[in-house]
Amino acid sequence: MAQIVEPEAGIDPPSAVEAVVAQMRALIRERKLGVGDVLPSEIELGAMFSASRNTIREAVRTLRAYGMVESRKKVGAILVDGRLGAMTDLFSFAMEISADTFRDIQGFRRLTEMNLFDVIVGRIDDAGFEALAALNAAMAATASVAEASELDYRFHRRLIDAAENRTLSDIYAMLEPVIRRLMEVGKSRREALHAVAVEHADILLALRQRDRIAFSYHMNRHLDAGLQFFAVSAKADQQPEPAGRAVREAS
Template sequence: MAGGGKLLQDKVVDLILESGLGPGAPLPSEPQLMAQFGASRNSIRETLRALHTLGIVDIRHGYGTFVGEAPVTALLPGLLFRARQSARQDASTLADFLQLRRILETALISEVPHRADDELIGELESCIAEMRSGDVVEADRRFHQALYRPVGNEIAVQLIDLFWTVYHRVEAEIDPPEVVRDEIGDEHQRIVDAIRAGDCDAAAEEMTRHFSDIERRSRRFVDEQQ
């Protein structure tokens, strides 16, 4: 049964690709899909629901089924479940997600200084001001979401936000971190200063230092759980 369901999902995906259907384009109706694939209505509906969960199709009740955008964030429920499950046995799961963020961000940051404008600098400094006086976690998230927007790699930005979300959700659930507002604000300000100066090497160095500090703050909990 599982194998047949997977095969039908592949057929629907192939139909979308081979027909050149882009995001938002309507899919054939359920009766048309039933006739084309020789499948029952229940099988078609189960397949479309599964693809909807992955973001591959968008089911709009009363309107039909359309091609989705398949955002990377569709992976969040599965990754978050796995991280929460693993973290209770081995806290190094947090370190794994942090490592993934570090790889992506330290690779991209050197492209930001020459593409940043005053509007981006202002947005980043607004986030830093909130880190010092408001919701540190949410401000940090907005900072990292905005930081790589000029690079133009949407998938990388979504992945960074995905790994950020999983890491912070699990960290907060297992062991809420101590908030060090000035230290966190200063780390992010040094990154912005390097960007404003157009210094790619300095921006990369400051991002590397930032992640070293995050890893240092996280290591205590990881060591305690081993």
């Protein structure tokens, strides 16, 4: 006869839904399911866990709230990873864009991108170099500030992804909105956009030539370049309004 284990004093036993959620998470681990895989149907899950269909539906809703699954018609519950997107939105909303933010973010990028040289040169191939060059050419050709910033980010993200470090790639994905907003500063100036394209080309050449010193020099110079535009913006904000304009607005 099976022994009944009483819950510890002061600890509420898990509800039926919580118990099924725990079982579903265990099932995902045991079957090594990943993003894009489909969970068993509600009927199958109910039979597996001896639970009612309503309990299974509530458990699926709980996993959906956690950002772990997404329900699709005629398909069922599909595993997703919405947690990173939620973190990205929160981080971007809370981050103030300023010269101090620029220094902090670029400092983080300097510690990562500049120290990936050996890993990148050991893994990037001709196709990778061509893809980077194409992104740089497209960035130099566009007249859209938003598109130029997106292509600039994709250039650096491709360098990061070449290291094949999933955690680092996830961190850069989380930082994307903030990095792109920093990149937009000054990109309305054509000379600044041209300078970025030249700096990218220098970084690529250093990688092709497997020149660590040149890579570090050009990457460091590139990551510092945008700070001047924050200084220009700050001075513009502090400029007093022309006397004539102030009088006109007051009248």
